[in-house]
Amino acid sequence: MRIGIRSFGLSIMLVMFVLLVFQMYMLSTLQRIESMANAAAHDYLPNILQRQQFLLNIEHMRLNASQMRYAVNTRQLQQASTSLRMLLADAGFGNVGFKPVLDKVYPLLDELMAQRLALFELVDEVRREEWRFLLTLGRLAEHVSWDEALFPLLAEPLPDQPQYLSLVTGSYAFTSDSVGQLFSACRKHGENDPETRESCGRLESVWKSIGDKQQEIRRYQEHFDLLVKDIDQVLVGLSVEASSVEARGIYEGMETIDGETRRIRSIFTILGIGNALFLLLLFVALQQQIFLPLRRTTEILRDMRGGQGMARLPKTCIEELSDIIDILPSLNAYLNDLHQRSGLLEQERERFAGLSLTDDLTGLGNRRALDQAIQQDRQTNALAILMVDVDNFKLYNDTLGHLAGDVALQTVARMVKQSCARSSDKTFRYGGEEFVGLLSATGREGAMAVAEGLREAVEKLHIPHPGLESGVLTISVGVASREQGEITHVEELLANADSALYAAKNSGRNRVCHYSREQDTAGTQHA
């Protein structure tokens, strides 16, 4: 299977995108958790605190309600009622949901208040009746010389007997039994005493009235109990509702957070494993399909440059890389072919260069041309040889550079050519900075004149030469000549001219010397 590098990159990006989507999802879940935590801190927590206070107030209201039930005077009743009403009003504050429930309490409260006030009046009446009963009883007792030991009016009440509240004296009370005994004794006494009879009748009617009123009070109290119970029920219901609202909110929030956390944990695990796998696969793929083939290809290319044989070709699925690798064998063959061709071409060039008679730099004849000219010499005609050398040229070259040196050589060569200007004259570049001029049919005098003219001409060019005392570029010339009929071999003449040049150099440069036999080594003859 082969895929393009673009598809390879795209598939990597696709995997990364999927991982990114997972991450974004996780981020959003984390944000949800964060907002839930925020809600817990900024909504639920203050609300829970408020509910706590609310519950405390509800308990206080229940206490106030029972205080109203058992209040013994209007002041106690008023205070309990004021407190209850204030807390009730306060409970409605900020708890719009509780308002309808709270509103139910007000009529109950109003009724309790009204009945409680009515009861206070009733109790006052009962007290007045009881007072009358006691007065009548006192008078009767005096009248009949009451024997208390015989008729104990106050008795310890039995638990199930109704008590007559205001006539309680310590733990003793008038009970219906003891009063019943009193009435029967009284009736017996009154059979023969009208005054006693009248007192007894009054006593009985007051007692009956007290009994009725006590009944009424009990009915009131039963009704109070019901009212207080109603109020209590409403408040307890409110308390239950209040305590559960936030708890529910928190509980639901916690449930959600729990679920979200579990989900995040699994996503996190998947994401972690996915990331690790992705990186591993990416590394293996890059190593196997790109880096390794690339390194092998580089090695093969290096070998090819060195002209060595080809190693085994690497394998890859990446299309572009694979294409490059596939080209390698034909590239190698082409290179080898090219190598061969360029070898032939080099030989050819060298062959052609060997045939050349012209010096590339100066355009004068080269050494080979000089050799040919020497061979063609007939050895008898007059001939003069000028051997020209640029003074201290090596220094010139070293200080001014090879380019300037080449230019100087070209200039000197041009001057040499101009001096040996006849068609039969020939000029050559003999070595690095040495030139040779062959002047046919020229004797010693003529040759010396030409040489001197050349030397002067070069000096007058005023080419700056930092290495010489004179400061300008100069030449030294060695001259050797053969007169008509004299038999001297050109090679000998050449050697003579060379030694004359040597002499010219030795005697201070910038001069012309002719060869003289006597002073073969140092002989000089100035022109």
Add this chain to the structure above:
Amino acid sequence: MTFCLLFLPAFFGKAPLDAHAANELRVAVLQNYPPFSYLDEQGNLVGFDVEFAAALCGQLHARCRTVALPLSAIISAMSSQSLDMAVAGLGVTEERKRIMLFSNSYYRSHSLYIGRPGIRLDEKGLEGKILAAQHNSMQLIALRRIWKGKAVVVGFESHQSLLEALARDRVDVVLIDGFPGMNFLKSPEGAGFVMLGNPVLPRENPSGSCVTVSKEHPELVERVNQAILTLRVTGEYERIMRKYFSFSIY
């Protein structure tokens, strides 16, 4: 670097306040306003507001100098920036918002009409009667709004003078904040008086009673709100509250 830059504003935002916290905060509570602020038998300034202010200063890490002033004096001192903070149970009104900043509510209450038993709270019952409340209070504004032209409405300089006038029958009905009102009804001076009708709100959607902060320290408001929440969560608020009330006032 980016990390550092991100934190710079927070750092600079905090710095002036910290510098300020090293100084003293001038805090006012109401004068003679039991059970929120009053002098005990030994002559010490005590009360819910006094202790709450101290707890608040502890949370703000500030030293506080607490003074007790009448309501009018607190409001004028706040407007002249000669106070930093007032723990006086002030409710939010548009007029007050112009001269000071308000925290979240730290307690709330209704107002009570208090008078001799039997007075009916309607036009007929109050005809020719004198209604009174404290100067600069929301109760006075409410009285003027509701009973203007139907009864005489007068203002008193301080809470104490208002209650004295009621006790001496120089006024017939007062409208005062619930908790001091209850306190009055339970006291010997309030023996002959009752709450008239049900508790009322001085206005619709009341803000509750707030800590007020001078406009010089806008950054303090958020810290006060945080401190109130912290005090409530830690139970410190409850501890103070239970000393003065048998029920919750929050």
